[in-house]
Amino acid sequence: xxxxxEANINDKNIFFNWRNEQLVRSxxxxxxxxxxxxxxKWFENKIxxxxxxxxxxxxxxxxxxxxxxxxxxxxxxxxxxxVSRENRGKGYSVDMLKKASKYFHSKNPEFIINAYVKxxxxxxxxxxxxxxxxxxxxxxxxxxxxxNYILENDKR
Numbered sequence: 001x002x003x004x005x006e007a008n009i010n011d012k013n014i015f016f017n018w019r020n021e022q023l024v025r026s027x028x029x030x031x032x033x034x035x036x037x038x039x040x041k042w043f044e045n046k047i048x049x050x051x052x053x054x055x056x057x058x059x060x061x062x063x064x065x066x067x068x069x070x071x072x073x074x075x076x077x078x079x080x081x082x083v084s085r086e087n088r089g090k091g092y093s094v095d096m097l098k099k100a101s102k103y104f105h106s107k108n109p110e111f112i113i114n115a116y117v118k119x120x121x122x123x124x125x126x127x128x129x130x131x132x133x134x135x136x137x138x139x140x141x142x143x144x145x146x147x148n149y150i151l152e153n154d155k156r
Contacts, residue, residue: 002064002095004103007054012043014056014063018082046070053104057096064092067100069113077104077111079151081124093124097131105153115149116141 007015016039034042046052051071057064065083072078079100083093101113115133117124125147129135133149140146 002057002059002092002099004055004057004067004096004099007047007056007066009044009047011056011063012040015039015043015054015066018066018084021085053100053107055100055103057092057099059087059092065096067096069100069104071108071111075110075112076114077108078114078116081127088123093127094130097127097133101131101151109153111153113151115151116146117149119145119147 016034016036019039020033046068047054049070052068053070054066054068056066063084064087065081068080069077070080079097081093081097081100083096104113105111113133115128116139117128119138128149131151133151136148136150138145139148141148
């Protein structure tokens with residue numbers, strides 16, 4: 001069974017390594033490698049940002065992945081997920097998405113969570129659909145052909 005907690009500054013290097021992993025970069029909207037200096041500044045800003053929740057997911061106390069949800073406008077948020085290379089294909093992503101969304105909605109019931117997935121990222125598309133995100137539209141997101149999925153709070 002997987003658990004999660006909010007990320008803290010001590011998790012910086014775990015997230016740095018995941019961020020620069022080749023497959024994560026290829027499906028990211030910013031596919032460039034990130035320096036430790038730039039990542040450290042970004043990470044510290046995000047964990048201290050009241051409009052951002054970063055969750056570290058664990059299996060038997062071992063880090064397996066992360067989800068970041070950021071409020072970006074009135075009642076709208078954007079979700080981002082990655083699973084560590086050694087834990088991909090084990091079915092964690094759907095459970096992670098469900099748990100993170102429920103946690104976020106418990107604090108922000110009026111928000112709609114948006115997912116933007118590159119059209120070629122079939123595994124992520126499948127995960128969001130299995131986690132009850134609903135397809136909205138094809139769109140250009142940050143210069144990439146993408147699919148937009150949303151999840152509303154079922155307790156609104």
